[in-house]
Amino acid sequence: MTVVHAAFGQRLAEAVHARGPLCVGIDPHPALLHAWGLEETPAGLERFAMTVLEAVGEEVAVVKPQSAFFETYGSRGLAVLERVVAECAQTGTLVVHDVKRGDIGSTMTAYATAYLDDSSPLAADAITVSPYLGYGSLAPALGIAAQTGRGVFVLARTSNPEAVGLQRSVTSEGRTVAQSIVDAAAESNAGAEPMGHVGVVTGATVRPGELDLTALNGPVLAPGLGAQGATVQGLCSVFGGMLPNVLPAAARELLRHGPDVAEIRAATRRMRADLAGVFGQ
Ligand SMILES: O=C(O)c1cc(=O)[nH]c(=O)n1[C@@H]1O[C@H](COP(=O)(O)O)[C@@H](O)[C@H]1O
Numbered sequence: 300m301t302v303v304h305a306a307f308g309q310r311l312a313e314a315v316h317a318r319g320p321l322c323v324g325i326d327p328h329p330a331l332l333h334a335w336g337l338e339e340t341p342a343g344l345e346r347f348a349m350t351v352l353e354a355v356g357e358e359v360a361v362v363k364p365q366s367a368f369f370e371t372y373g374s375r376g377l378a379v380l381e382r383v384v385a386e387c388a389q390t391g392t393l394v395v396h397d398v399k400r401g402d403i404g405s406t407m408t409a410y411a412t413a414y415l416d417d418s419s420p421l422a423a424d425a426i427t428v429s430p431y432l433g434y435g436s437l438a439p440a441l442g443i444a445a446q447t448g449r450g451v452f453v454l455a456r457t458s459n460p461e462a463v464g465l466q467r468s469v470t471s472e473g474r475t476v477a478q479s480i481v482d483a484a485a486e487s488n489a490g491a492e493p494m495g496h497v498g499v500v501t502g503a504t505v506r507p508g509e510l511d512l513t514a515l516n517g518p519v520l521a522p523g524l525g526a527q528g529a530t531v532q533g534l535c536s537v538f539g540g541m542l543p544n545v546l547p548a549a550a551r552e553l554l555r556h557g558p559d560v561a562e563i564r565a566a567t568r569r570m571r572a573d574l575a576g577v578f579g580q
Pocket residue numbers: 324326363365397427456457458459500501502522523524525526527548549550551552
């Protein structure tokens with residue numbers, strides 16, 4: 300393992316400064332492949348992913364391929380995911396692999412090696428992880444990410460309606476489960492500048508004021524724009540003063556404009572402009 304990159308917080312801040320905070324999800328749903336006139340094959344998958352990158356690769360700071368849609372095609376799907384990583388390295392676009400991994404510590408080391416170590420062809424700039432086995436079980440991922448200049452985004456308060464019962468339940472310490480994850484991430488990021496490498500995932504769909512993110516000192520990945528009902532304007536009330544740390548994410552809302560590259564790009568630019576109005580960039 301070698302250190303080849305600057306710290307993730309630094310790289311992310313620079314990318315967002317240059318291109319704005321929008322994160323485009325690369326989610327090759329079967330329905331989208333059909334709508335784009337593509338077959339549900341590795342070749343169709345590759346065409347889809349490369350079209351998205353052609354449209355937005357130089358437009359946005361971050362893309363987030365949803366691993367499940369690539370894994371569906373087995374090793375050939377993973378080869379496409381590797382190509383996404385390689386292409387993004389050419390355009391300076393950060394890649395967050397949406398893999399939502401989480402396991403006991405020793406297994407977590409293997410996941411972290413697969414997605415965050417320089418030796419892996421799948422290594423992205425960051426991954427999503429699930430803290431259901433306990434925040435501490437994620438330590439290998441946090442450690443390898445820190446050593447290699449990469450990041451992790453820990454699920455805290457997800458956008459799906461089923462999340463409420465678990466994530467809003469109150470722990471013996473009197474905080475919600477979601478808040479306890481945010482607080483643990485804040486501890487991991489303490490003292491880092493301009494921010495730490497441990498982000499949290501909080502749906503753009505959540506109620507305003509549900510989480511206190513003020514001590515996080517890390518990025519907030521906020522999926523849910525468009526297809527799940529969240530709006531650019533609503534980000535202000537949900538995230539308030541934490542907006543500068545937020546990476547709003549949209550997949551279907553932008554991908555439905557395909558397969559025409561110019562139309563996907565135009566929709567992305569419109570969303571970027573709307574976000575700039577709200578973020579004041
Ligand atoms: O980790 C994520 O990215 C994620 C967390 C969450 O709380 N909600 C959520 O929708 N996501 C992912 O974000 C994407 C949302 O896609 P769209 O609803 O099409 O914009 C999907 O790939 C989801 O798996």
